[in-house]
Amino acid sequence: MIAIVDYGVGNLFSLRSSLAFIGVESKVTNCPDDFGMADKIILPGVGAFGDAMQKLRQSGLISVLQAQVEQGKPLLGICLGMQLLFEHSREFGSNQGLGFIKGEIHALDGALEAAGFSYKVPHMGWNPLNILNNRSPLMKYTRPGESFYYVHSFYAAECDESIVATSEYGIAVPGVVQCKNIYGTQFHPEKSGKCGLAMLKAFAEVS
């Protein structure tokens, strides 16, 4: 069973449905015992970093997640959920993250401007993946050039060691990251068609 962290952030309809579609049992929960019993954990999230961290703090689940992760339980952060895995964010001031992966969250518009691109923000749409580390179990069914669906205005920076795959949007946007048993996707696998379902399946099969 995959426990999906319920902390009042985002719409979990598609995530739950996509896991059910590939035959993976999941439970949306904020009950600490469920995380102990789960094989794996998914941390979803949309919206603002600071708000989400505050809600996660209020849920009392941070220490639960920390304990599970330290025991080696696989955790997948999706979209903002991935960003929360990092040390901190520069979104509207400075906010502490969970610190499970080294790196920080920066604004895409600043990076694009610095790189001389006038691309639209949010980075929204289907973008192909360049795979840097095909040994990551998350990439088990993914081939280079397959596209995934992104919607975000901030991105993970200073995290070179953990980057598994990137998508080009003026800069190389980290699309998939991994640090030991901690995984993250900036895009939404639950909205990325068959390629996204295959990646969720790969996560469900991580041992």
Next chain:
Amino acid sequence: MIAKRIIPCLDVRDGRVVKGVNFEGIRDVEDPVAMAAFYNDQGADELVFYDITASAEGRSLFTDVLKRVASQVFIPLTVGGAVNTVDDFDRVLKCGADKVSVNSGAVANRGLIGEGARRYGSQCVVLSMDVKRVDGAYRVFTKGGRVDTGLDAVEWAVRGEGEGAGELVVNSMDTDGVKNGFDLPLLRAIAEKVKIPIIASGGAGNMQHFAELFELPGMDAGLAASIFHYKEVAIPELKAYLAEKGVPMRLA
């Protein structure tokens, strides 16, 4: 690089797809779930559902349909029709929609775009506009193209972007159904004034029309209904054709 999107549009009335005839390989051509699954397999990048139901019973049938689609098709879903308040956003987002398209509702309720964007984020709010030339000016029409609002289309687009719309659907009533190509002058006029993605609608009759569309700066997606429904253009061939011409495409 972000792919340009090909988007089939499904009109749903009383829980059934309207105009969904002439399909091989689908047993029930009026079943929105079967149609959505078909287009997903074909490589559609997104699906747009317009609820053209008039009754309250039809409305609940629509959300039921949406839930069933979102349980089986995992690509972005945009939903429009009968969106007049932020509660309507809530109603469809809960059923698996990713974006909500506002049209007449945004004209009647000038705060709707801003409220929707504040509550759910700009990426959720799509301003859809039906545009027709009147005395040489581009005018916004509402109520399914029946009412001339007197609003200038370019100004309305700029205003919508300013209030927080994350995308625009620009449907030209002048080219709609004519199958002679998208309304490039209208689309160009709007693209010159806004930065948000533009989804062009109305006029696609063949694959070349999409190639012409994507030559225009600022065009992110082409939306069509009947040419896909009637298999005049097949999405896999269309995407291969555009990719060949150098248009970035998601090839599934």
